[in-house]
Amino acid sequence: MKPMKIKNLFAHWEAFLIVIFLAVNVFFISRTPFYLNYNNLMNSMINFMDKGLMVYGTMMVLMLGEIDISIASIITLSGCVAGWACEQGVPFIGCLVIALAVGALCGAFNGLLLVKFKELNSTIVTLGSQILFRGLAYMLLGDESLKTYAKQLSGLAWNKIAGIPIILAAFIVLTIIFFYVIHRTCFGRRLYAIGTNKTASYFSGIYTDRIKLAVFTINGICAAFAGMFLAAKLASVRASIATGFEMEVIAMAILGGASPSGGKGRVGGVVLGVFTIGLIRYGTGLINVSAETLKIIIGLLLIIVCAVPNLKQVLADIKESRRKSAGLL
Amino acid sequence: MKTWDKKKVKHFFSDHSQETALVLIILVVGFLVQMRTGGSFLTASNLNELMRETSMLLMVSIGMMIVIVGGGIDLSVGSVMGLAGMISVLVLRDHRETPVVVLFLIAAGVGLICGIITGFVVAKLRIFPLIGTLGTCDIFRGVIYLFSKGEWVSQTDMTDEFLSISTNTFLGVNYMVWFAIAVVIFGYIFMGHTRFGRHVYAVGNSETNARISGINAEKTKWIAYMISGVIAGVAGLLWVCKYGCAQGTSATSFELNVIAAVVLGGVSITGGFGSVTGVVLGALLFGMLSNILPLIQVSPFWQRAIRGAVILISVVINALVNRRVERKALERREQNETNEN
DSSP states (O other), X not given: OOOOOHHHHHHSHHHHHHHHHHHHHHHHHHHOTTTTOHHHHHHHHHHHHHHHHHHHHHHHHHHTTOOOOOHHHHHHHHHHHHHHHHHTTOOHHHHHHHHHHHHHHHHHHHHHXXXXXXXXXXXXXXXXXXXXXXXXXXXXXXXXXXXXXXXXXXXXXXXXXXXXXXXXXXXXXXXXHHXXXXXXSHHHHHHHHHHHOHHHHHHTTOOXXXXXXXXXXXXXXXXXXXXXXXXXXXXXXXXXXXTTHHHHHHHHHHHTTOOTTSSOOOHHHHHHHHXXXXXXXXXXXXXXXXXXXXXXXXXXXXXXXXXXXXXXXXXXXXXXXXXXXXXXO | OHHHHHHHHHHHHHHTHHXXXXXXXXXHHHHHHHHHXXXXXXXXXXXXXXXXXXXXXXXXXXXXXXXXXXXXXXXTHHHHXXXXXXXXXXXXXXXXXXXXXXXXXXXXXXXXXXXXXXXXXXXXXXXXXXXXXXXXXXXXXXXXXXXXXXXXXXGGGSOHHHHGGGTOEETTEEHHHHHHHHHHHHHHHHHHHSHHHHHHHHHHHOHHHHHHTTOOHHHHHHHHXXXXXXXXXXXXXXXXXXXXXXXXXXXTTHHHHHHHHHHHTTOOTTSSOOOHHHHHHHHHHHHHHHHHHHHTTOOHHHHHHXXXXXXXXXXXXXXXXXXXXXXXXXXXXXXXXXXXX
């Protein structure tokens, strides 16, 4: 057996994440006695898990080396369309199907644009569709808010199965499904291949277009699914819900080890990423840190997390430039 | 001789297809709206208002263009605008005798600091620009609240001298428009006629190639972000001046409008390509859009969707045009080769 070296351990992003995760927990436990309260913890899950439900879609998009910043708008549009359909007398199950279908359509729309126009960058396409989708929601609802649909969903938000909130159970189920898909199927291996080298994978016989389209569609469905829980929690749907969600979801995925340059990320790491950011949100709430300061913390965390894998390279650069200047002198 | 001239004109249009298309669209849209509204669009007061409305977008677009051409993107400009506006107006509130020039220096300074931080994150720490600036966007937005403690600074806290900037005119043109014109001229000279501007294009095109050719890519990117920051800072103060109010959410997601204007102007989002003329036209078209939609009585709830659709359609059309241009160029090359043989 290979001897374990601490240095090698830290080469794994997940190990580093565990340290961050533990540090966060130790910090909050020492600061407030209310942190380790089972009910509090479970209720905090309800607050941040709706973002956790979207994280796997985003992770798969990032694994391809793409990015999707329209997910928050997909939540809004799917929720608003379903809510509107509900007011028109569509049965409840039909509304749920409509919500998922709208999510899938939105995702597929992004995917199709990117597949048909390869020279387009996913940043700009999803930026445009982000504005478009939310705009469509505003066209549909104006500044109204609809309650019927959300009321029928309300069980999703606060009910518990065997002591754990439904949303956490949903997250666990999703985690198992995506763990299987990403780490145990051909499809998952192909995601890594495409993210690492798109051209090479194309020439090795991978249908890169089809996979890209599928991943964006799945991402849309994930967003719509999370949107149901969000609607249930807010008890209404409006065209202004979920603004800025994409930022936090991307932060969770990247903290979890996915990289926007593609080909990286493991489900285990992403789970830790979700819980780290979620628990920071919960803990800072307990020790009276304002939402604005929390923004700074999450922004800083995002930058630090992205910087750590690059640090080696940065240090090497500094060394080289020093050597160069020394050599010149 | 005559055929040569024809060819030259043709080449001019194919080289500047984006600009030509934008000018045509602006003219057609202007004409249609003029017809529809029975002449209330092309009046001096409305055009002045349109320019005043668009001036901030125009300024920040130039800064954003420099960053995007350099291969990056800056999602933090909206927050920088809010932060610079807030800090300088807080100074004004507490020291009412502060001259306006000092306020602008403070705003530019705040923008510069923000730009240095963003540049450090992207150029030195080598974080993917989209993610890095998403982070700084949130940080700066949070810092606004640290300074303002959640309060608003309203018109009553500002001096008349300061507020008059957004309403006074010089040579019949609003001061804010002069600011925009100055920034456009700066951008034109900077990107087209200085060594550094050409470096930005080189780095955006291929960072490795630029580095091998002896260009300091890190420094180039860093300075691009600093310029964008300074411009955003000044624009932030103008924003406060125009709306007569500074609050924590000022200019939230303004960056999306800016990026949309830049992309409309034909700047390649992957870097290395784009002209100041295109960006000016793109910003004008985008500004026109927000001006004419209320004029032709489009519901405000529709405007967002129309804006999003315009961005997507323009990006797709741009791609199609580029494909066509490339195919034509290839055909031309092949023809030349066969002629030579």
